[in-house]
Amino acid sequence: MKRTVDVSIPLGPVHPCFKEPARIKCETRGEYVIAAEVELGYMKKGIERIMRGRPWQEVMFLAERVCGICSVIHNMVYIEALEAMTSIPVPERAALLRVIVNELDRMQSHILANFSYCYTIEHETLAMYLLDIRERVMDELERITGARVTCAYIVPGGVRFDLRGEDDLHLRAALAIIEEEMTRYLQMFATGPLIALRSRGIGILTKDAAREAGAVGPTARASGMPETDRRLRHPTYQKIGFSPVSRDEGDNYARIMVRFEEVLASIGIIRTCLDLLQPGPIRGGGIPGAGEIAYSGEAPRGELSYFIRTDEAGRVLDISIQTPSIMNIEACCHAMLVGVASLADVSSTFVSADPCIACTER
Amino acid sequence: MSGYLYQNDLSSMKLAILASTRHDRMVREIASELGIPQIRLRKRMMDRFDMLLLENLPARYEQGMREREQAPRPGRELGAGIYTRAVPLILEDDMDAIAGKVRLMIAEGRPHEEAVEAGRAMIRELITR
Numbered sequence: 001m002k003r004t005v006d007v008s009i010p011l012g013p014v015h016p017c018f019k020e021p022a023r024i025k026c027e028t029r030g031e032y033v034i035a036a037e038v039e040l041g042y043m044k045k046g047i048e049r050i051m052r053g054r055p056w057q058e059v060m061f062l063a064e065r066v067c068g069i070c071s072v073i074h075n076m077v078y079i080e081a082l083e084a085m086t087s088i089p090v091p092e093r094a095a096l097l098r099v100i101v102n103e104l105d106r107m108q109s110h111i112l113a114n115f116s117y118c119y120t121i122e123h124e125t126l127a128m129y130l131l132d133i134r135e136r137v138m139d140e141l142e143r144i145t146g147a148r149v150t151c152a153y154i155v156p157g158g159v160r161f162d163l164r165g166e167d168d169l170h171l172r173a174a175l176a177i178i179e180e181e182m183t184r185y186l187q188m189f190a191t192g193p194l195i196a197l198r199s200r201g202i203g204i205l206t207k208d209a210a211r212e213a214g215a216v217g218p219t220a221r222a223s224g225m226p227e228t229d230r231r232l233r234h235p236t237y238q239k240i241g242f243s244p245v246s247r248d249e250g251d252n253y254a255r256i257m258v259r260f261e262e263v264l265a266s267i268g269i270i271r272t273c274l275d276l277l278q279p280g281p282i283r284g285g286g287i288p289g290a291g292e293i294a295y296s297g298e299a300p301r302g303e304l305s306y307f308i309r310t311d312e313a314g315r316v317l318d319i320s321i322q323t324p325s326i327m328n329i330e331a332c333c334h335a336m337l338v339g340v341a342s343l344a345d346v347s348s349t350f351v352s353a354d355p356c357i358a359c360t361e362r
Numbered sequence: 363m364s365g366y367l368y369q370n371d372l373s374s375m376k377l378a379i380l381a382s383t384r385h386d387r388m389v390r391e392i393a394s395e396l397g398i399p400q401i402r403l404r405k406r407m408m409d410r411f412d413m414l415l416l417e418n419l420p421a422r423y424e425q426g427m428r429e430r431e432q433a434p435r436p437g438r439e440l441g442a443g444i445y446t447r448a449v450p451l452i453l454e455d456d457m458d459a460i461a462g463k464v465r466l467m468i469a470e471g472r473p474h475e476e477a478v479e480a481g482r483a484m485i486r487e488l489i490t491r
Contacts, residue, residue: 008366010366025366037412038412038413038414039370039372039412039413040375040413040414040417041370041372041375041413044375044378046378048382211425212422212425212447212448213418213422214418214421214422214425307383307384318383320382320383320384322384322420322421326414326417326418326421327418327421329414330414330415330417330418333412333414334414334415360414360417
């Protein structure tokens with residue numbers, strides 16, 4: 001159906017503010033955006049097809065290569081799905097270590113997302129501060145898992161490496177610094193008048209629109225949907241008394257603030273886990289066998305689901321991955337961007353949803 | 363009205379999205395409920411939806427199916443919420459008109475199932491024309 005509009009403006013696929021290529025086709029009446037459409041296909045990996053027919057051990061390494069930013073949660077959800085399918089127990093110490101690593105991964109992902117947003121609204125100072133503190137989180141991730149990005153830390157029945165005594169001390173010291181710095185940056189963001197001009201009341205996603213598109217993660221929680229947090233249904237998070245962060249504004253400001261607050265919440269979760277850690281085994285053993293399962297976990301961007309079918313030898317016969325960015329970018333383009341009063345706000349609104357094209361295209 | 367200087371043919375990539383396990387299952391379910399050949403339904407989806415909406419269709423469809431139970435009749439049987447909002451194959455105005463006709467048929471004494479089937483035929487007509 002053709003619509004009469006003033007101008008059709010494409011943004012991307014190559015855009016200085018986008019981390020990955022995507023093309024947003026905006027139909028505008030003057031500066032006012034009346035519709036937006038997204039073109040993908042610039043970095044399709046076809047990773048689900050590559051996974052099919054391979055043994056679970058190979059798929060484990062492929063799973064964390066779906067996305068370089070949230071690789072830990074892909075590893076965790078895939079392995080926990082296999083464990084749930086074949087009833088493999090996980091020692092308590094390993095379950096807590098998984099949460100620690102997962103929360104560190106969430107912290108670095110949220111800080112990177114907020115860096116991107118600040119950079120997009122031209123607040124480069126705060127953006128660079130955030131990028132700097134992210135390195136400290138990455139260092140801790142590397143100290144525990146042995147790698148910055150593709151760690152393959154979580155294995156069936158446990159984790160690959162234990163947390164040594166000096167790692168515990170180092171992590172607690174780093175968390176104190178990160179907390180202090182992030183609190184300062186949160187205040188800078190929350191009280192900055194120019195930040196407010198570019199962020200408050202812009203790119204509003206109502207609760208109904210969020211529900212219809214199936215928005216998840218900080219994007220949904222910024223629109224007043226705390227129940228979308230999958231950590232509420234995870235046994236280890238339930239044990240440590242987790243409660244999700246939520247706001248009601250639904251605008252760019254709320255989405256960034258939710259991520260800031262979640263970073264601080266993650267620090268609290270890691271401290272609780274460190275306090276609860278008792279000496280004990282980190283690997284219980286167990287080999288995945290035949291079965292079929294749908295399993296979800298909370299990635300930094302929201303609910304990540306794996307649908308897996310395996311045979312007796314543990315070979316993956318069929319696999320589908322539903323990443324949170326699919327729902328969030330769809331909500332962004334078909335709800336948040338519609339009605340944006342200025343074209344200049346299109347890129348910042350898009351970035352505020354923390355779009356991951358690598359996840360979306362897989 | 364201005365156009366785009368650079369336009370890519372996305373058909374093959376859209377088809378690749380619809381060929382995935384969950385998309386295929388969803389297409390089969392909708393096609394069997396409405397009595398439409400799968401290939402026609404895929405074509406309609408590829409023509410109407412952008413790539414992102416196509417990627418998100420299984421999640422939207424599952425959400426729509428969950429909400430379907432609470433919808434009033436005959437919209438529930440016709441899948442009014444699913445085919446207008448979750449998987450927007452037809453416009454809401456068209457669906458309202460179809461639901462109105464079905465309600466009228468029921469009021470005139472036509473059996474409920476028969477009226478709903480007639481409504482489905484109208485949806486089918488809209489999708490395949």
